[in-house]
Amino acid sequence: METEKYSHKEIEKKWQELWEKEGIFQAKNEYDKPKFYALVEFPYPSGQGLHVGHPRSYTALDIVARKKRMQGYNVLYPMGWDAFGLPTENYAIKNKIHPRIVTQKNIARFKSQLKSLGISFDWSREIDTTDPEYYRWTQWIFLQMFKKGLAYKSEATVNWCTSCKCVLANEEVVSGVCERCGSEVIHKVKSQWMLGITKYAQRLIDDLKKVDYPERVKTQQINWIGRSSGAEIDFATSTGENLRIYTTCPNTIYGVTYLVISPEHPFIKCHKNEIKNIEDIDKYKLEANKKSDFQRTEVNKNKTGIKIEGIFAVNPVSDKEIPIFVSDYVLMSYGTGAIMAVPAHDERDKEFAKKYKLPIVNVIDENDNMVNSDILDGLKSAEAKEKMIKLLEIKGKGRAKVNYKLRDWVFSRQRYWGEPIPIVHCKKCGYVPIPESELPLNLPEIENFESLGGGDSPLENIESWVNTKCPKCGGPAKRETDTMPQWAGSSWYFLRYADPKNKENIASDKSIRYWMPVDWYNGGMEHTTLHLLYSRFWYKFLYDIGIAPDVEPYKKRTSHGMILGENNEKMSKSRGNIINPDDIVDEYGADTMRIYEMFIGDFEKPAPWNTSSIKGSRRFIERYFGLRNIIDDSKKMSAKLETSLHKTIKKVSEDIENIKFNTAIASLMALINEIYDQGFITTEYLRIFTLLINPFAPHVSEEIWQRCKLGAKFASSAQWPKYDEEKCRNSEIEIALQVNGKFRGKINCSAGLSEKEVLELAKTNSSFSKFIEGKEIIKIIYVPNRLLNAVVK
């Protein structure tokens, strides 16, 4: 008998090398085979190295990918690097190293960490968003958007850090202050490149019907896009110019007692000569602009405003004269920047009206019927809304209008470590795209990566790069010095994996049509309204220009829960609860780490890390490794074990598809317990068990596969086992007995008995019969092979 200890280090190294040498996980360009494209979000190679959260996602889809391969699919499971970004740039600034060097170092570390986990990535298709051969296509897509008018430059309000003196992305503003230095963030108007994602708003909502995403992901996207349908209504004013407002409740128009416009509304400037209190209004506007995000949310409920003196508006249906106010509770960036206030039926308007003693007119009663509304009286509010829109349209004073909360995507960053925007500005020709033949537009080499004080990109310093010729007229022109945001490269990367070395196209047409869409994409919830939305938008655009074969990039999306620290809080340096995956792999092995992370709880829910629980996963692997010592082919596996085996094959197969990795492992543990209870295992059963455990613990199962000569070269390349539905049923079963719904014992019997036969048997059971003795049986409920309930009086 072998007594050799299980040595994870030797075994795991051996198989990782063999797999790599034989290239067994490389996807084949055999376009007649059934394909399966499994994808996980490629990481940002940070200086901290891999987090224990990464392997949760990667192992899960590794299990799926490995099983699909064993089921005969041509599987693509690629990995790459989303490597542009702020932390690397900050590190580079601080340590005066080129970000490229930092990135390369981080990638090397990540890669070796991932390899030590035995994930079956196809490393031959590795991509890196900072590679000019990659980002030339990011730039190329941008140019196509520019040509279609989807990329445009415009003045936009951006976040401005008062201490760093530079622009911040929305995600860099944490509760109103700068993420880097904690200083105040204010709004500033700046000329920015924008992407017209709002043109795709409706499609981004509608096409969610076509994909298999978790409901919470769909609703979060729908809420973020924020569709509302109402009407635009033109209110005449005493200036002669109309004020156009937006409302979702045009039916409440008889309840309008004033209008409110945003402080930035151009109406103020246009009519400054007619406004008697223009100085006060300008002062108010200045105050409003000075407010930081933080202050704005703080004073959220305490509304301020000022009446415009000397000008009034006229209600287009009642012809009543009403005042106009300026208030920062109305945003210039939504709708028309002007509203009609209905204080009776809007909380914010009500608060404002109370503060400024404005009249409140009720127009909808408690039964949802219109009142005080002339021709609308008596109608339900929904009917009234329809009727009012029609009426306004006939009068030419309003029209139905749909609005979205979604804004166009601010696409400029004043930073070095990003894709250069391939546009030049010519005084004569305006914004001119550089010719596609000049792509990639490489990032120039510079010494100082720090942003300039004025909020301009550090590229602004490189005069030799900035000053160029206009591709159109040949005259002097300047290059765009802003770069693209972190989210650019990840918006299309899944396409590049189809054909990562292609020099002529983002990928060959054939490869795209074969591999797309991604069959299963797993990633974090935090990307729901960022990367996931952005990439759906880009893919739709690529569909529109004939590159993508369909409108949605991902057929199925799942989302893993976060792995929390042992104290149930988010892992972070400051909380001191970080677990380094290297330590776990070193001490327990990759197979144990994989099993542990899959067994930790429901994959889709957050779960706290617990180092002492890892032992259970390690024990399970060792028990599996020990099976080789109890092989006995002279005996036959019991009938009970045969049933258990088939049930387990079924359970594991289905659980993997249903993202229930924890219960799949539990059922394997239960099976191995049963095998040890029996005291031996046959080679055939060990073979099947090895195949079932292989996607979860690939190294140790390859080792057993080889040592016990269970089949050809690799377990990972063998056929996934099939189960027999017939054999999943026990012939001997247990039936629960109840009296009046209360459990009173159980009987063992053969399967398939009739109600009468079971009842007779039940009566011989003393604890059951005790409770029906002397009582009248009113009803018997019999669930075949499961339960018998006697209702007695």
Place this chain on the structure above:
RNA sequence: GCCGGUGUGGCGGAAUGGCAGACGCGACGGACUCAAAAUCCGUUGUUGGUGACAACGUGUGGGUUCAAGUCCCACCACCGGUACCA
């Protein structure tokens, strides 16, 4: 405020309306050992009882049902997202 999610032993967590607590951790008892670790065997929801057994038990309060962790109604707590979006 609005949207989404979650509440089950000491802990992580299982349960197509049908034996609540699978599987694992921990704990307790035992075997092996000079001893410890490892391993193996057993016990482990709470309360009462020597015991067989009984009662109670899935956030709270109601309801539907022969039967509810699961379905319905009302609420409470926590977590995530979002926020003056008219």
